[in-house]
Amino acid sequence: MKISVDVVVVGGGAAGMAAAKAAAEAGAKTLLLEREERLGGVLDQCIHPGFGLHRYREELTGPEFAFRLLSELERAGAEIQSGATVLSVRPSPELLVASEKGLIRVEAKALVWAAGARERPFGPLLIPGARPAGIFTAGLAQKLVNIHGLLPGKRALILGSGDIGLIMARRLHLEGVEVVGVAEIKPFPGGLLRNVVQCLEDFGIPLFLRHTVAKIHGGKRLSGVTLVEVDEQGQPISGTEKFFAVDTLVLSVGLIPEVRPLESLFPDGVKVNSFFQSAVPWIFFAGNALEIFDLVDTVAKIGEEAGRSAARYAQEKPPKPTAVPLRKGQNVAVLVPHELVPGEPAHLFLRVPRPLSRATIRVADVYAQNHVSLRPAEMVEIALSPEATVELARLPQADVEVIPA
């Protein structure tokens, strides 16, 4: 089967739905591909509130947010194909897609890659010990509990204080699982402050900062884990081991953008300009497949921007604009986009590597903003005016840095 469209969007989560909606609204013939049976992505299993405060100015659950976005998408008139997995992306441009209908070849003028992220699993942590049943990533545990109605265990410890880990500590606690604590290797929590308060402190769940799992115990099913304190370099301090008898270990140790079928096209990693356009001009990126964001509202906004840009590219085939590269300076751990298009407004998203109180964010010499407090868990958004981006164009590259007071 062969389908020809202007814009194909891969991924039916918040970023992809927003991108397909915006592309269709811009008049492009748009197809959205989702590998699962349902649209919504990870939102479907996020049954807690806290979504939509920016986009809809009210507090929604994940499924409610997904439902609103899906309604907008349907009104915009994009075609949707779920149960469709992208196998390969050829530079023609053409996608090979597997589905119950057979293998589908999708010819498109532009692609928005919004395939989300995968969870960092247990294996790469190289934690010694047994390999019993009872070790789950937080997203999988969340899916088991919230989608399948299944309880992974009775006594759990959470490794990693990312937002999903914190949310799952509360969720498991509310379902009667004894959550003995959350261990975090860093000296500060990985998730949003509001989640530390609302998911741990409100329920008396201890947070062990500067701790990691030193050993896994158990035969066939997990019987316990040993936690150990770590020093400034993250190395275990011997003599600080503590044993916890648990049958479940939930991991929230990071998300990794899913870009698998595109890897060969981007051997040095993905970089985008402020249109979210990559070095391959017909490929645009959005959402957690580009960078891990905190808020679905941000993801949807970026999705719309990427979808609009892709539609414009498909319709007009403009040459890829020359751009000003952005460089991560001091105290910048994460920065997207990677280039600015002069004369266009731009939104920059940055993350600091460690908590900072009283600091100034600078973009070369054209933008400066003071902050009372900056935290790694909370991405900062900077809006640059068209004038500012023009002014930056006189530089070979623009440094973005966070200067402590």
Added chain:
Amino acid sequence: MRIAVIGGGVVGSLIARELARYDAEILLFDREVEVGFGVTKANSGIIHAGFHDEPGTLRARFCVLGNALYPELAEELEFSFRRTGALVLAFDAEEEETLKRLWEQGEANGVPGLALLSREEVLAKEPEVNPAVRAGLFAPTVGITAPWEVAQAAAENAQANGAEFHLGEEVFGIEVKNGRVQALRTQKGLYFVDAVVNAAGLFADRISEMAGVPFPTLIPRRGEYILLGEPAGNLVHSVLFPTPSPVSKGILVIPTVDGGLLLGPTAEDLPPEAKEATETTSHGLSQVLRGAGKLVPKLPLNQALKTFAGLRPEPENGDFVVGPTKVRGFYQAGGMRSPGLTAAPAIAQFLAHEVIAPDLALKKKTAFNPKRARIPRAAELSEEEWEKLIREDLRWGRIVCFCNTVTEAEVVEAIRRGARTLDGVKFRTRAGFGRCQGSFCMAKIMAILARELGLGPERITLRGPGSELIFGKVRP
């Protein structure tokens, strides 16, 4: 005639298949719920050439013979096998001397194609090897396989030819009367048999004792590994060995049949009773990193998928225990230390055709089918072939494992062929073996297992009873 094989690893499964060529009733017993879940599952997967083993040992003999059998066996049984060749690397003058000794030993054992290579020749073959290398021994017949696939394939083929597999059934006793095997006992009952083959891996000593036959003490030798996912396997072409020490072949860098790279194993002798001590240790894993890093300095450790440990049954006297015993009808295929995987097909042929068949006057069946077809892998099919399968059964169009592109149809077929656990599905289809390590597909595979086996989700296990994955419903 009724023959029981105890142990459903590579060795036991291949023996059952060879015996299935005869007009006899073959029963295979394994305490695990699936074949290949013991020593076979956590193994380097190397088909050795035979230069590591001292001439005159059973190891040397069966290793060279077994290696030669693999290509045809892999074709008949459709398991993954590739002759990659191997390089043993020397980093100082003393090691260079050892290489020469290994070459002589290999020649004495009849290993084909061995060649001593200069530093330049080594680096031309394997540019990622540590440039401090001084010389290498090249062995073209070394290959790689997925050991569990060998056991699964042999088991399927044995069953197709009439063998009966009793999995999840542990042998508790062997009855011997007048110096002859009579029966064996499992938790399910008593089975009268004419012969018993002991291929019980780490437990071969206990099984032998049940028959009143002495067995050398089996020392579980723990080997820890780190597995890197594809495309890390592209880094090297052949299996890389350090120069061996008197006790071990050392820590290797091994390309896997899936395009990954396996680093290891360590060699740590545990007390004889530690038959299930498969945990990894921090000192073991750092030893693996050091050892592998010496051979290939630029290892992409960010592609690490998992760490694991396996136990090799190391007989006190250092050699395989193969053949008849003082108890008539009781045969040994134990002490399968390295190179047990390589030797297994040769040992199976030897025991079946040269020992057991003449002993019991067995006659060949006319209708033995040596062929077994593997589960088709959608990801490896041509577009036309895949399209055709989807038209016939739309489950071929439902991708369950995104990382390795495994369809629902493959998972269902794996269950039809004997997968009962999450690991069983994983080791047959590669679903859950990829970079997400199952976080996307585990819930789906659990649901498919529950549906196909007619079990509640709380009874689905990782690798057998006791390893249940969930504790029940959120709400009753």
